Amino acid sequence: MWQEVIEIEGPYQFDRVIERHAIDPLNQVDLQKRLIKVPILIEEKNQYIVEVTGLGTVNKPVFKLTGNNSKQKEAQIKRISEIFQWNTSLKQVNRHFQQTDLRDLFQEHFGTPLVLDFDPFSCLVKCIIHQQLNLSFSHTLTERFVKTFGNEIDGVWFYPNPEIVANITVEQLRDMQFSSRKGEYVIGIGIAVAERDLEFEALARKSEEEIFNELIKIRGIGAWTIQNFLLFALGRPNLFPATDIGIQNALKKLYRLDRKPTLEEIEQYKHRWEPYLSYAALYLWRSIE
Template sequence: MDILTVEGPYNFDLVLSRLALDPLHVVDMEKRFVKVPLLIDKTPVVAEVQAVGTTDEPKFKISGIEEPYQKQAQQRIADIFQWNTKLAPIHDFFIKTDLKEIFTDHRGTPLFLEFDPYSSLMKLIIHQQVNLKFAYTLTERFVRKFGFEKDGVPFYPLPETVAQLTVEELRELQFSGRKAEYVIGIGKAAAEGYLQYEELKNMSDEEIYDTLIKLRGVGPWTVQNFLMFGLGRPNLFPTADIGIQNALKKLYDLPVKPTQEEMQTYAQHWEPYLSYASLYLWRSIE
C-alpha cells in the first residue's frame, strides 16, 4: 500500500462522479475509491485508488497490486489520473475567460483517461450515433458477455477474443451490423499490435490521426476523443460533438446550437487548453 501526494487543486470526488456514470466502473463515492482494471504484461491486475486528501492537498492510497507489477501499475495509474499535470495554471487561465463560472464550479477536475487505449477506442466506437444511456447499456452488454472479471472488476474482452467474434453474435446484443463490423475490426487491429500505449503516447497528434483514420468506423470525432481520453492530449475541441454544442448553447443562451464557425470563434480564446474547455463544458450539462 502506498500513499501518493500530488499538486493541487485536484478534485478526485468530481473524477469519481464522472467515472460513476459508466456502470462498468467499480466506484464507491462514500469511501472515495475506484477499482482500476489494468493489463500488465498481459496479466490482469486490479488496483484500488482511494482519495485520502482534499482538493487543495490531494493524497491517494493505492492498494491491491501484486509485487511484480507495482512499478508499472503505479506509472500507468499516474498517467490515467494525470497526476503529473499541474491544474493550477490551467485554472488560472480559464478564470479570465467566458468559462470562469464553469471552471470555478468544477475546480480541480483533471483530464483523466480511460483505463487503456484499446478499451477507449472500443468504447468510442460503441458510443457512436446512439444516445448516452443506450451507449452505456450496449457497452455493458458487450463487456459482460465477452469480457471477464477479476476481483469483481470487469475487463473489456481481449482483442484476440473480439477478433474471433461474428457480426451475428454482436447483433444479438442489439449492435447494428455496421457497428459490429467496426468493433471486430478494432479487435483485429489491436490483436495485431496496432494500439500499443507506449508507442502511441510518443506519436504526435497528426501521426495518431493518420494511423487511426485508416480503421473502419474511425472518423475525426473518434480520433479527437481518443486523443483526449485515450492519451490526455490537451488541445482538442471536437466541434461535431452534440454535448459541446448543447453546453455552448446553454452558456451563451443561444436560441439554437452554434454553428461550426461560431464554435471555432469561441475556441480561439481557449487555446492551448481546448481539451480542458471541452471537458468542463461537458461537465456543465452532465
C-alpha cells in the first residue's frame, strides 16, 4: 500500500466530480468522506485500485491518494492526474468565459472540471451500450455486462478486457436484454482492439479528424459516440457536439428561444467560446441537469 498527497491550482470542484460519478452504480463513491475508488489500468493489463480523497477546498484543492499496490506507483499517479485533469488550469478557462455570454454559467458551476472515463476501452463500450437508451436502463445494462464479464478487486469493478469481450456471443448479451445489433457492436469493438486494428495509445496522438475517420469505419460507432470518446476518453478541450439534443436544449434555455437553435445559429454562438469549446459544452449540459 502507498499514499501520496497532491496539491493543485484552484479552482477545482471535487465534490461535483464525485457527485457525478455517484450516479453510476459501478462506481465506489463516498460523498460524506469525499472519496472515490478508481480502477486503474496500466499497460492495458495491470490492474490497480487508487482511492482519491478530497482534503482541500474549491480554491485550494488537495487530494490524498491511497494505492493498493506500490508497483508502478508513478504510473498510477500519472493516470489519476490525467483522469481528473489536474494539469488543466480551470482558472484560465474560467477567465476566458467571463468575457462571453456563458459568464453566468461559469460562475454558477465555478471550478467544474472535465473529467475522463477511467480507460478508453471502457469509455467506448459504455458509449455503445448507452446509445438510444434512457440513463437509468443504460446504467442497469452496463452493470449487468461488467458484473458478468468483468472482474472485481476490493469492491471495485473493472470492465472486461478486449480479449474477453471479443469472445462473448450475441446470445449471451441478448439474455441481458441487449438488442442483437447492440450486442454485435460491443463484440466488434472487442475484436477490433484485441486484434490491434484499433490501438488507443496511437489514436490519442492523432488529430480529431484522423480519429473520426478511423473510428467511423467501425460498425456501431457514429458521430455521437466519437464526440463522447474525444471528450471523455481523450479530454480534447476544444470540441463542441452541436447535434447533441442536450446541448441544443441548453442553448434554447440560455437564449430563451421558442425552439431549438439551428446548426447555423450554433456555429455563430460557439466561435466566441474557442479554444475551450469542450468546457462550454460541459457547463451547458450542467445547466439543464
